[in-house]
Amino acid sequence: MTKTEIEYRQVISVCKELFQKKNKDYGTSWRILRLPSLTDQIFIKAQRIRSIQEKGVQKVNDGIEGEFIGIINYCIIAMIQNALTDSTQMEFSETELSELYDQQVAKTLGLLMNKNHDYGEAWRDMRVSSMTDLILMKIFRTKQIEDNQGQTLVSEGVEANYQDMLNYAVFCLIQMGWGQQQQQQQ
Template structure:
C-alpha cells in the first residue's frame, strides 16, 4: 500500500469516529488519565476523541458545545496534514511496527505530556510540544484502528 491508501483508510476511520462524536460520545472533562485508561482498555476511538478534546482545551481553555464540531474538525484537519507529511517523510514506518510498539509510543507521549505539565512554569514555552504530542497520539491511535480495519471485514465499514 502506498501512503495515499493510508489516507483513504484514515478517512474511513474518521467517519466511524465522527459517528460517535456526533451522537454525543464526548466527555468534556478530559485529562491525561483518561488517555491512559483508554490505552490500557484498548479503546482507540476514545483515545482519538480525548486527544482532540485535549487539543481543543489548549486552544480555547474551555470547550463550548456550540463550537465543538467546528473545533473538532479543525483539529482533525491539522492531525491529518501532520500524518500525511510524516507518512511521506518516513515511508509509512508505522506499518512495519508491531501493535505493542505503537502502544508503547502512545504511552511514552502521554508520559511526556504529563512531565511537561508537572513543570508548570514551562508550560507556556512548551504549548506547541504538548499539542504535537496530542497530534501524534491521535494519529497512532488511528493507525491502530486502521490495522483493526485491515484485519476485519473492511467492506462492512464502507
C-alpha cells in the first residue's frame, strides 16, 4: 500500500466508526433525504469551514475536522442513496450498511488512486483553504446538475462530484495530520 492509501484508510476508518455509531443512535433516517437535501447538508458543512477559515475565529466549539468528517459521510450517504434510487428499503442491518459504505469507499479510493497517478499527488502541495473552495465549487456544480434533473451535456454526473468532494475532504484531514493522530489515540 502507498502512503496515501494508508492515510486515506486511516481517515475513512475513523469516519466509518462515527457513521456506525450514528446509525445505532438514529438508524437509517437519512434514507428519507433526497439527493438535493444531502447536497445542501454538505454545503452547510463546507460553508462553515470556509467561514471559520476566513474569520480565523469560531464561536461554536466544534472544530472544522468534524465538518470534514461530515462531508465525507454525507458524500458516502449520497452515493448510497444514488445507488439505491429504485429501492424503497428504509432499514438495513449493520452488515448490509457496512457493505454499502465500503462499496462506495472502494470506488472512490479507486478513482483517487487513478487520479493520483496522473496528477502526481498535487493535492499534497495544496492549501486546505483551496481544497475547501474546490469542495464548494463541486457543491455548486452538483446543485446545477440537480436543478437540470441530472442532465449534463459534457460533464460528469453527481456521483463524480460526490467522489471528488469526499476525496478533497479526506485530503484536508490528511494535510491537517488528523488521520494519523486519531489512529495513534486508539
